[in-house]
Amino acid sequence: MSLTPVPVALKALLDSVPGPTPAETLPLAHCAGRVLAGDVAALRTQPPFANSAMDGYAARAADLEPGKELKVIGESAAGRGFPGPVGGGETVRIFTGAPIPDGADAILIQEHAEGVGGPVIRVTRPASKGQFIRPAGLDFQTGEILLETGRRLDSAALGLAAAAGHPTLSVRRKPLVAILATGDELVLPGEPTGPDQIVASNSFALAALVEQAGGTALDLGIARDNHPDLAAKIEAARKAGADVLITLG
Structure with missing residues (x-):
């Protein structure tokens, strides 16, 4: 007797599927x-506007040379941007995620600035144009x-x-997979077993596999070894709208 190889059987099964669910x-x-x-x-x-990748100061890159002193004219925070433009010799305190003010084209991180009294900072390291600025649409458009x-x-x-x-x-829609165990020898977990009976366990394992794979399992219980009971269980699967019926015994 020759057995059907698993890949052949699987292909035949998948080829019989009419198509995706609605x-x-x-x-x-x-x-x-x-x-x-x-x-x-x-x-x-996303992001909908150019914003800062770091906490620091937004300014014109041409002004961000070591030793240069800049006047802090305001603040730009996430959800609350600075409303005006940044001119030469000016800077705006800025925080991560905050909009870049008009006129600014670079971010001087706060570690590269030092206060010199009042609303004035001194640049300690240079910053290049576009540095630490996340442009609009960087993630997607x-x-x-x-x-x-x-x-x-x-x-x-x-x-x-x-x-x-x-x-x-x-x-x-999740496919509805009906699972039907068959056999007079089967009893449900927790029920007393006769001398010729065993516990129906495979149907519970299959139901878990169906749910893990993204389907909805419908347990039809156990059909006894007679035509009326088997037919009634299959009809129940049909009435429930099952996409697949798996029988085991």
Whole structure:
């Protein structure tokens, strides 16, 4: 007797699958482990504005030479930017994530500045143009495809979708997998076993595998070795809308 090799059997099984399950739209909080039904494009640019990568002072790079003294004219913080421009000989105290003021094109980190009294600092080390500035769109830009169809959504993917401005996503419905154990010799865990009976354990292991793989398991219990009981259990799977029926015994 020849046995069907596992790869051949698996291919035959997968070839019989009619296609993906229908799409449904869910809130992000309910999308973990789901499979994307369509590409996800950015609805916004991230970051939406040029911002500082360090705490320090925003100024013109031409002014950031050792020994140069600059007047501190204000402050730019995350969520509260400096409203005016920065001119020659001026600087703005800035914090990580804060918007770059107009006119500034470099960040002098705070370790490279020293106070000289009043609202004045002295540059101790030079800074080049663009130094420690994160430009707008560094992470992604509006319209950019960030996640592709078929991607299983993990924590990183969901965080990216949220940052891109998506409150919901189109995902595939979880396949409903019915599991049916058959045999007069089987009893459920916790039930007394007769002299010719064993505990039905494989159906519980299969149900866990289905859930781990992203499906929804439907336990049909145990069908006894007679046609009416087996037919009734299979009909229950059909009425429940099962996409797959796994029988074991």
